[in-house]
Amino acid sequence: MSEKKPSLGLRIYSVLAFAYIYMPILLLMIFSFNSQKLNIRWEGFTLHWYGELFRDQAVLLAVRNTLIIAIISTVVATVIGTLAALALQRYRFPGYNLSESLLYIPVIIPEVVMGISLLVFFVQAGIRLGLLTIALSHIAFCIPFVALVVRARLHGFDKSIEEAAMDLGANEITTFWRVTLPTIMPGVMAGAMLAFTLSLDDYVITYFTAGPGSTTLPLRVFSMVRFAVTPEVNALSTLWVLTVFIILGLGQILQRKQT
Amino acid sequence: MSTTPEKGSRNFVAAVLSRLREDPSAQGLALVSPTLLYLLIFMILPLIMVVVISFLSRGTYGDIEFNLNLGNYVRLIDPLYLRVLSYSIKTAALTTIITILVGYPLAYYIARVPARQRSRLLFLILVPFWTNFIIRIYAWIMILRTEGILNNLLASLGIINTPLYILYTPLAVQIAMVYEFLPFMVLPLYTSLEKIENAQLEAAADLGARPWRAFLRVTLPLSIPGMIAGSILVFIPAMGMFVVPDLMGGAKSVLIGNLIRNQFLTARDWPFGSAASMLLLLLTLAVTLIYTRKAGFGEDLLV
Numbered sequence: 399m400s401e402k403k404p405s406l407g408l409r410i411y412s413v414l415a416f417a418y419i420y421m422p423i424l425l426l427m428i429f430s431f432n433s434q435k436l437n438i439r440w441e442g443f444t445l446h447w448y449g450e451l452f453r454d455q456a457v458l459l460a461v462r463n464t465l466i467i468a469i470i471s472t473v474v475a476t477v478i479g480t481l482a483a484l485a486l487q488r489y490r491f492p493g494y495n496l497s498e499s500l501l502y503i504p505v506i507i508p509e510v511v512m513g514i515s516l517l518v519f520f521v522q523a524g525i526r527l528g529l530l531t532i533a534l535s536h537i538a539f540c541i542p543f544v545a546l547v548v549r550a551r552l553h554g555f556d557k558s559i560e561e562a563a564m565d566l567g568a569n570e571i572t573t574f575w576r577v578t579l580p581t582i583m584p585g586v587m588a589g590a591m592l593a594f595t596l597s598l599d600d601y602v603i604t605y606f607t608a609g610p611g612s613t614t615l616p617l618r619v620f621s622m623v624r625f626a627v628t629p630e631v632n633a634l635s636t637l638w639v640l641t642v643f644i645i646l647g648l649g650q651i652l653q654r655k656q657t
Numbered sequence: 658m659s660t661t662p663e664k665g666s667r668n669f670v671a672a673v674l675s676r677l678r679e680d681p682s683a684q685g686l687a688l689v690s691p692t693l694l695y696l697l698i699f700m701i702l703p704l705i706m707v708v709v710i711s712f713l714s715r716g717t718y719g720d721i722e723f724n725l726n727l728g729n730y731v732r733l734i735d736p737l738y739l740r741v742l743s744y745s746i747k748t749a750a751l752t753t754i755i756t757i758l759v760g761y762p763l764a765y766y767i768a769r770v771p772a773r774q775r776s777r778l779l780f781l782i783l784v785p786f787w788t789n790f791i792i793r794i795y796a797w798i799m800i801l802r803t804e805g806i807l808n809n810l811l812a813s814l815g816i817i818n819t820p821l822y823i824l825y826t827p828l829a830v831q832i833a834m835v836y837e838f839l840p841f842m843v844l845p846l847y848t849s850l851e852k853i854e855n856a857q858l859e860a861a862a863d864l865g866a867r868p869w870r871a872f873l874r875v876t877l878p879l880s881i882p883g884m885i886a887g888s889i890l891v892f893i894p895a896m897g898m899f900v901v902p903d904l905m906g907g908a909k910s911v912l913i914g915n916l917i918r919n920q921f922l923t924a925r926d927w928p929f930g931s932a933a934s935m936l937l938l939l940l941t942l943a944v945t946l947i948y949t950r951k952a953g954f955g956e957d958l959l960v
Contacts, residue, residue, distance in 0.1 A: 404769045412766040415759070416781065422796035422836070423785050425806060429799065438804045482692035489685025497689045500696045506889075506945055507704075508897025510914045511934045514921050515703035518931075522706060538699035541692055570678075599789050601900060606921070616789055623795045623904060627802070635792040642787050650780065 423639060430632035437629050447633040457634060460618035467529060467614065468597040471536035476590040478537075479544030480582075483589075486545070487552040501542040512539065513606035520607065527609030535607045536597045543596060544589035551585025584652075591649055595642070711931035719925035729932035738916070742936070745913040748827070749895035752834045753888050756842040759835065760887070764846035765876075768853075779847065786840045794904050797833045798824060801905075825907040833901045838894065842887035849883025850876070885948050893941045913937050 404412075430448075434441035451457060485491070486498060504512065516538070520531045559581065563573045579586075601616040608617060615638070622631045676683050711729055716722045732738070767778045785793070800806045801823045808820040823829050853876060861871040899914030913933060920930025 404766050408762060408766050408769075411762050415763045418836075419782065419785055419839070422793065422800060423788065425799065426792070426796040436804075437799070439809065478691045478695060481688045485685045485688035489681055489688070491682040491685035491689070493686065493689070493693065497693050500693065500700070503696070503700055506893065506941065508893055508914070508937055508941055510897040510899055510917055511704075511707070511938050512700070514917060514930060514934055515707045516699070517921060518706050518710065518927065519699070519703035534699060538695065541695060545692060595787055599787075601789070601791055616791055619789065619791050619795070620900070620904075623791060623798065627795075627799060631795060632799075635788075635795060638792060639788045643784065646780075646784060646787055 426632055427636045427639065430629055430636040432629050432632075435628060437627055437632070447629040448637075450630050451633050451637070454630070456613070457615075457618060460613050460615045463529060463612055464598060464615040467533050467536055468594050470533045471540050471597045472590050472594040475537045475540035475544050475593045476586060479541045479589060479593075480548050480586050482541070482545040483548035483552055483585075484582075487549050487555070488557075501545050504539045504542050509602040513603045516603065517606040527607060528612045531607045531609070532604050532612060532614065535603050536600060539600075539603060540593035540596055544593050547589040547592055548582065548585045551588065552582060555581060587652065588649075591645070595645070707931045707934055710928050711935050713928045715926045715928050719927075721927055729929045730936075732929060733932055733936060738933075741911050741913055741916050744911070745896055746940075748831065748834065748912060749892050749898075751831060752838055752895045753842075753891045755831075755835045756839050756891050757846075757884060757887070760839055760842040760846055761880075761884075764843045764850055764883075767843075767847050768850035775851070779844070782840050782843055790837060791900065791904075793837065794833055794901060797829070797836065798905060801829055801832065824905060827906065827910050829905040830901050830910050833905050834895055834898065837901070838891040841890040841894075845886035845890065846880060846883040849880045849886075853879050889945055889948055892944055896941055897937060 429437055429440075431443050431445070432440055433444040433446065482497065482501075486494070516531070516535045517527075520527060520534075525531055560573055560577055563577045564570075568576065599616065600614075601620065604614050604617060605620075608614065619631065619634065622628075622634070677687060710721060712725050712727065714722050714724060714726060714728055733742075763782075767775055767782075770778065798805075802808075803820045803822060803824065805824070807823070808817070811817045812820070823832075857875055857879070858871055861875045862868075866874065896912075897914045898912055899918050902910040902912050902915055913936070917930050917933045917937065920926045920933060924930075
């Protein structure tokens with residue numbers, strides 16, 4: 399579809415739609431510099447709330463927990479999920495259909511159901527709720543997404559390069575490290591980035607699998623929001639949004655480089 | 658038997674390795690087995706436990722008593738819970754319909770701009786939704802609350818004298834849910850709209866169809882698969898939502914997600930909560946099946 403130019407009405411509509419998508423976040427950012435504590439009306443510019451944020455021990459602990467969980471789940475899920483993607487893209491084996499349909503489970507199961515089932519599982523298994531249970535859960539829902547993303551990127555992979563490497567005397571392991579992995583690396587990175595953001599962002603599953611002392615940033619923001627609407631929440635949100643923008647921007651630059 | 662255990666195990670390892678080298682299906686299985694094992698343990702097994710618990714009953718101290726019965730499912734038929742269910746279905750369905758109405762023109766527009774701009778616009782749609790969804794809910798709380806941005810704006814323009822009470826009503830829940838799920842609808846809609854060949858539209862025009870008629874007879878039917886994919890992506894998470902009603906709904910906005918959460922964390926009635934989870938799961942599976950069936954059916958009609 400293209401060639402025929404979109405009509406004026408449609409263009410105006412789209413501008414309004416983008417305004418609708420961005421306005422809440424922009425307002426949120428602007429009000430993080432508001433000097434009025436109740437944050438009802440604009441009073442004046444201040445950076446006070448950002449300073450407050452960096453002295454808030456609960457927030458700092460939550461940031462630390464969130465990063466630990468995100469890094470661990472990203473690494474584990476990316477390795478395991480990439481192997482599954484390779485298997486599904488290139489091999490036929492008994493259990494193929496089962497493996498493939500397992501990957502779609504997180505897409506069709508409501509998050510709350512997955513959350514409570516993990517809670518039941520950990521409690522029945524006698525594993526204490528905390529950073530470990532959160533990480534184990536995040537790995538579970540990240541693996542399918544990594545596998546699906548990497549598999550999609552493997553689609554155009556030319557197997558003859560590997561065969562050429564083997565013909566030139568490289569064994570399977572050398573071929574994997576020197577030929578296969580570098581070729582599929584962009585896909586693997588895309589999968590890893592998705593896993594990292596999913597983990598960073600997750601509230602529902604974390605809510606059910608967290609224990610005392612393992613509060614993550616989304617859990618912390620939730621209780622702050624529930625408690626009161628203060629500019630400190632806005633400051634935290636602003637920093638978070640900017641961090642995500644930077645990660646996404648870097649991702650775009652990386653992508654443009656390989657194409 | 659002359660082989661020592663050590664030698665035996667070495668032989669075993671050697672046998673596995675040589676099997677792996679020669680048999681591609683064993684290689685595939687070896688590569689997929691970590692995923693398979695992990696998901697069986699941390700996704701399927703927990704779900705099975707919930708299924709089993711839904712047929713047990715709650716003990717006096719919030720523990721689980723092992724006597725198989727259907728009591729929890731019978732309890733779900735109570736008008737109180739049926740009302741929660743119908744409110745959840747209504748909210749999720751409305752969210753789906755509104756995201757289609759709002760998202761369709763946008764997806765249509767993106768599919769019509771020059772190819773270079775398309776990926777940029779799609780990226781622009783996605784960016785805000787990579788920010789945490791509690792932050793997005795918070796933004797709407799700031800806008801909608803009684804002393805919030807919307808009321809201040811309307812009052813300073815002289816449109817209202819008394820503030821509008823939107824926050825902590827079902828309307829607030831609906832507004833936030835539409836905002837939350839809009840990109841899930843726009844992306845699949847765009848994908849199906851983008852695939853439509855210009856030639857098909859030109860053919861329709863050559864045959865004398867006016868633009869509006871061509872849209873109804875060609876574009877709209879061809880975009881139905883995208884609409885169905887989008888509806889599944891919106892309806893399922895909307896059905897299970899409990900965070901938005903928690904933060905923005907009043908006491909009356911209890912969705913089935915809230916019901917489940919409460920049974921597990923406050924009432925500590927796991928068996929009943931499990932039964933409610935099963936109901937939610939079956940409902941979403943049924944919707945997915947019906948929708949995908951319909952999609953297949955629709956495609957048959959078009960061929």
